[in-house]
Amino acid sequence: MDKLISLFVFSALSQIVVSHVPTETSFRANIELVSGHSRIFSGERAHLRCSIPDVHRSNWTYLWFRGSEELSQTGQELNLLNTKVQESGKYYCQGTRNTKVGKIRTQQSVPVELKVDGGWVILQVPQHPQLVGSTLEVTCRVRGNPRLEEIILYKDGVEVMRQNGHEPDFYLTNLSLEDLGVYSCRASWDVRGRTHSAISAGAHVQILEVLSQPILKIIPNYDTQLKRMKLICHVQYNAPAPAPPIDFYFYKNNRRLGPATSDNYNVVKQTPGPYSCKARVPQLGLSKSSEPKNFGQIRVAQPQRPSHL
Structure with missing residues (x-):
């Protein structure tokens, strides 16, 4: 009887174990x-x-x-x-x-x-987001690759660039966030002495900053015994590999809390006040600071009433 019970328990446990195996x-x-x-x-x-x-x-x-x-x-x-x-x-x-x-x-x-695309013209744009300051190359392709007479590039429906000749490529240099948008192109070409013209569907071009504006997050009571809190500096760093190192600085009342660090966090004494952080990439000459963030109840000096003589 004991053997039967043991076998039953073992079988049940096996089924439980198997049922919890991740798929x-x-x-x-x-x-x-x-x-x-x-x-x-x-x-x-x-x-x-x-x-x-x-x-x-x-x-x-x-x-x-x-x-x-x-x-x-x-x-x-x-x-x-x-x-x-x-x-x-x-x-x-x-x-x-x-x-x-x-x-x-x-x-x-x-x-x-x-x-x-079942049409006649395609605007081919990069699959990945482009970085501020880089060069964007787009290609205005025509089905069958005929000899091109003219191509026009549009951004959000407004003409950006026009060129004659046979090259289907456009180059936008020194990109900025203003270059973000939906692009299309119109191509004209001749076939047996007859001019044809068609416009492509829109293609979205995404532009990213190499270094975004940091956002400071404050985690209070990070160490309750020592009454300390954690400051975290969130930032998007989009430099291509190998990316130069990035330094982080932390401030209270615009006064720096210690030296620069490669870590995006710092643990400090938990006291009220306005805090901020800065991300800096020395090799690229980039530096951006977060908006100040208040923590705790900040005492504001009350104006003194004039004494009556």
Whole structure:
């Protein structure tokens, strides 16, 4: 009887353990557009590849998705031939494999958006955000690559640049946040002595600052015994690798609290007052400060009443 009870308990525990085995790994699949561009004409091809950051080099089966629809392909690469407008969308990939405890999956990749255009003109823009101060290159493509007579670049519907000749590329130098917007282009070309003209769909261009304005966060009671609090300086640093080091400074009443540090936080005595922080990249000559943030009840000196003689 004791043996039967022991076997029953062991079986129940085994089922509990198996039921709690995670079905999704902690790492995420990666997807990349190997050839082609994120904006292509119908009838052209696109080539995507999925990779899984698995140091053990396990055997994975690859799942492909367009939006919420799972595709039939299961290989590491996805080749789209003779594309159709209906194949536009956000593409994801995911890895799956069988293990002793059941089937597990990676997290879905960050999507790659593919736009298949059935028209005559496409404006191809970079897939990733551009940085302030850099040069933006965009290409005004015409189906069949005919000899171009004129191309015009628009931003938010307003003409930005016009050029004659056969080169389809535009270059916008020394970018600023004002260059952010939706761009399109109009192309004119001749076929057998007849002039044709068409305009592309809009393409969004995103511009980022290399160093954003910091935001200070205050965490009170970080160390209750020593009555200390934590200051955290949140900032977006978008410099391309290898990025120069960034220094952080912390202030109270515009007076610096200690030397510069490579950490974006500082632990200080918990006292009322206005606090702020600054992020600085010496090699790039960049420096930005947060808005002051008050902590606790700040005593304001009351004006003295004039004495009556």
